Amino acid sequence: MVESAVVVGTGLIGTSIALALRQRGVDVALSDRDPAALRLACDLGAGRRLGTGPAGPADVAVIAVPPSAVPAALREAQERGLARVYTDVASVKASVVERAAALGCDLAGYVPGHPMGGRERQGPGAARADLFLGRSWALCPTARTAPEAVKTVTVLAELCGADPLVVDEAAHDRAVALVSHAPHAVSAAVAARLLDGDTTALALAGQGVRDMTRIAGGDPRLWREILGHNAGPVAEVLERVAADLAAAAAALRSGDPGPVDDLLERGRAGHARLPGKRGAASTPDYAVLSVVVPDEPGALGRLFAAAAEAGVNIEDVRIDHSPGLPLGVAQLSVAPRVQQTLAQALTRGGWSVHR
Incomplete structure (x- = not known):
């Protein structure tokens, strides 16, 4: 059972986790170096300030800070004895785990994690208790992670309404490069072209371009860090996307419909592979x-x-x-x-x- 938790970092993800846990009756203590963010999260009902409630370690601590800050924050939390089990929410795993090990963090009680939920808005004001409802939550235990720690973080994910999925950290980073990180970069590239659009073009913008560029509204500083921490896998995906687009552009100029038809057909087939309602394959026949x-x-x-x-x-x-x-x-x-x-x-x- 998870009856108490500490959340270090009261941004969008940390505050959303805290709100979800509070709805399930979990006692949540909050910590953040930004007093304004911490105050807002507390005012939203996400929990109490760390140090104002019962003493003793919590059942689990969630390190909800940017990837580069996770190892140091994890070590500090462990040195303070904030919890019995620790996890994080960084969207990259291999580099974070490597740095945590180098800093001497206790990997036995640490379960690297990544809830697959988010929004283009940031900060505690954008947090939602249902942000992870029905979403996957990757758990990437290391060879040194204790089984009991994995069980605890599994319960944490389930309390937030998510579907926990155990995956190797390297496989995780390759997967999110394909389904999250590279798509964000592609969305940003399309949105950047709108800077060249005149008032007529922008007035004609429909739902398609809005859907395509929605995630480009995310915090550039955070995404710069995420892409940098997962540079290799993301670069591979972007190179393949660029090759497809270059081939399509050349075909359009030459009047050869073949490469364009091929890209459109493969795009439709790829979209159909995405899980749909109840986890089944996409159902295009609605x-x-x-x-x-x-x-x-x-x-x-x-x-x-x-x-x-x-x-x-x-x-x-x-x-x-x-x-x-x-x-x-x-x-x-x-x-x-x-x-x-x-x-x-x-x-x-x-x-x-x-x-």
């Missing part, structure tokens, strides 16, 4: 209904209630906003067999439905 939704309080609630009254389960939803207009379009994914039922029910209820 029917999609487009429903115009006014930008007013309660509109989405009424829409979902209407679907419930029709006995239809909404498998997925996406909101496309209409810049400059007081409305948006809700893209409702449903099983094909109930598409007609939902469309008729919503139309009778006065909704503007499109297929």
Whole structure:
């Protein structure tokens, strides 16, 4: 059982973990070198200041600081005896573990970890108790990590609503280079091109470019550090992406559709491999209904209630906003067999439905 925890670092991830644990009744003590961030996290109900509650080591301590700061913060926490078990949330593992070992940290009670949840916003004000709900949480125990420590951090992840996954640290770094780090760099590259856009181009920006560049809004300082700590694996992915794009650009100039078709087909096939609802493979055969939704309080609630009254389960939803207009379009994914039922029910209820 995890009944008490210490969270060192009250940024987005640390505060979100603390909020999730508090919802499950865990006593959480918070620590941060930034007094303002610590005060805000406490005001949000994420926990109490470290040193203001019961004495003695907590069941687990979470080191929620940037990758380069983890080893020193871990050693300091262990020297202070803050907890019986320690973990971190850095998005790179191999370099952090290597440095922690070099500093003399106790690796037996340390479980390197990485919750796969985040937002483009930073700081405790952006924290959410449900940030890790249904997300993977990588656990990368070393050869010296005690099994009991792994069990404790597994419980920690589950208390936050995550799905813990044990993975080798090198495999972890290669994986996140592919699914997280390189995509962020690609998103930033696309977003950087918007600096060249005139007012007409920006006015025509639709949901596609907004989706593609959303993560580019992350903190450049944090991402500079993350990319630097995982430089080799990220560089390999970016080189392959660049080769694909260069081939497509050359084909477009020459009028040869082959390489472009190949890239688009492989892109679609790759997207289909991403796990979808309930962990299954992506399900591209959902029917999609487009429903115009006014930008007013309660509109989405009424829409979902209407679907419930029709006995239809909404498998997925996406909101496309209409810049400059007081409305948006809700893209409702449903099983094909109930598409007609939902469309008729919503139309009778006065909704503007499109297929």
